Amino acid sequence: MAETSSHRRSEATVPTLIVAARRERDVRPHRLQQIEGTGAPRLIPLDREEFVMGRDEAANIRINSPRASRRHAFIRRHEEGFELLDNESRNGILLNGLKVYSAVLRDGDVVQVADGVFVYHES
Amino acid sequence: MAMIVKFWGVRGSIPTTAQWARVFGGNTPCVEIRAGDGVFICDAGTGIRELGRDLARRSPAPKAAHLFLSHLHLDHIQGLPFFLAAVPDLRVHVYGVSDDDTSRRRLLSGELGAEFFPQNVEQPRASLAFDQLDDTEPCVIGDVRVRSLPLKHPGGCHGFVFEHDGRKVVYASDVDLDAGQAGAQERTATSDVMTLRPVPRALLNAARGADLLIVDGQYNDPQYRVRVGSGHSSCLTATDLAIQADVKNLALFHHDPDDRDSDVETKVKLCLARAAKLGAELPIFAAREGVALKF
Numbered sequence: 001m002a003e004t005s006s007h008r009r010s011e012a013t014v015p016t017l018i019v020a021a022r023r024e025r026d027v028r029p030h031r032l033q034q035i036e037g038t039g040a041p042r043l044i045p046l047d048r049e050e051f052v053m054g055r056d057e058a059a060n061i062r063i064n065s066p067r068a069s070r071r072h073a074f075i076r077r078h079e080e081g082f083e084l085l086d087n088e089s090r091n092g093i094l095l096n097g098l099k100v101y102s103a104v105l106r107d108g109d110v111v112q113v114a115d116g117v118f119v120y121h122e123s
Numbered sequence: 124m125a126m127i128v129k130f131w132g133v134r135g136s137i138p139t140t141a142q143w144a145r146v147f148g149g150n151t152p153c154v155e156i157r158a159g160d161g162v163f164i165c166d167a168g169t170g171i172r173e174l175g176r177d178l179a180r181r182s183p184a185p186k187a188a189h190l191f192l193s194h195l196h197l198d199h200i201q202g203l204p205f206f207l208a209a210v211p212d213l214r215v216h217v218y219g220v221s222d223d224d225t226s227r228r229r230l231l232s233g234e235l236g237a238e239f240f241p242q243n244v245e246q247p248r249a250s251l252a253f254d255q256l257d258d259t260e261p262c263v264i265g266d267v268r269v270r271s272l273p274l275k276h277p278g279g280c281h282g283f284v285f286e287h288d289g290r291k292v293v294y295a296s297d298v299d300l301d302a303g304q305a306g307a308q309e310r311t312a313t314s315d316v317m318t319l320r321p322v323p324r325a326l327l328n329a330a331r332g333a334d335l336l337i338v339d340g341q342y343n344d345p346q347y348r349v350r351v352g353s354g355h356s357s358c359l360t361a362t363d364l365a366i367q368a369d370v371k372n373l374a375l376f377h378h379d380p381d382d383r384d385s386d387v388e389t390k391v392k393l394c395l396a397r398a399a400k401l402g403a404e405l406p407i408f409a410a411r412e413g414v415a416l417k418f
Contacts, residue, residue: 080413083413086417098406098408100414100415101416101417102129102414102415103411103413103414103415104412104413104414106146
């Protein structure tokens with residue numbers, strides 16, 4: 001009897017835990033972790049639709065470097081997470097060392113904008 | 124005016140949805156090239172579905188697109204019905220090289236039939252126009268020049284060279300670069316490291332000086348040895364082609380459907396190491412869905 005009762009308890013609790021775990025994962029925002037450049041280290045929660053990266057004082061992610069254009073790049077929400085887009089900058093953007101024009105970001109990607117180096121973390 | 128190249132599908136043979144292929148992506152071949160006012164598309168693998176959805180969101184929406192089919196194997200045409208449904212107002216010019224143009228029209232029309240694609244006949248979809256390419260004669264579309272060339276692949280295949288305003292992009296998916304080369308099956312990792320491998324002359328000439336060479340790099344050497352005849356290449360031979368052609372960037376393409384992201388990354392490292400040993404400074408990367416480059 002005791003064994004049956006324990007079995008019933010686990011049946012009742014396990015689905016609840018799974019639902020809770022999924023909710024937890026869904027609400028955590030993706031993050032950009034700056035590991036090099038002025039301002040590092042810092043962790044930037046990607047909790048908006050769009051971020052401007054650049055030298056401009058109004059940029060959401062300011063990169064205080066003469067190699068950065070004023071509005072150098074955008075990070076925009078995408079159906080798969082976030083997308084990085086070059087804004088016709090002078091020096092371009094690097095994704096894992098490759099010069100790209102735009103890219104849908106994946107967990108662990110390293111993004112370089114002028115002297116700023118960032119790691120993208122999915123929730 | 125620049126050329127923008129975006130990868131929408133990079134996987135070979137069959138799509139994969141595995142989590143371990145998420146970084147590079149699991150859709151089959153589709154590459155978009157934007158040049159001048161034109162939208163040029165290489166192959167209609169499953170990646171073209173997402174391209175269709177993207178085109179439908181663009182403002183202003185393009186009125187025409189030029190689709191170049193390397194060949195008609197399923198992984199290169201499978202996304203077409205979904206693409207056409209996503210962009211009902213688009214005029215799609217389909218280019219291919221074939222001795223029998225009617226076979227292309229027949230196969231693609233068949234794929235759009237109710238037996239294969241359960242679309243409501245009333246539902247609008249993009250219109251198709253079929254155009255023939257000739258390997259001996261480049262075609263000019265707007266201010267973009269496009270040439271085709273034959274590639275070694277079972278059943279035949281073609282590569283395409285896009286030139287615009289002094290820039291050049293070469294698409295050569297599905298090619299066995301080592302076909303007919305004596306000794307290719309006996310190679311080991313170190314046996315030919317100081318010697319550039321022979322590569323097909325026509326492709327070498329076509330790729331010479333290209334800003335970007337997109338080429339089949341599905342296998343490493345051991346994989347190639349056991350799959351000779353499948354019509355795909357060792358990534359190391361692809362590297363040697365890029366070095367000899369003095370291209371500015373090499374994108375390994377048509378990733379094996381069983382390759383994990385880490386396997387693809389290992390291939391890139393192998394190629395970079397080989398290029399370094401051969402004294403070449405060449406950006407080599409694996410084509411990845413959702414990534415665009417500008418030249």
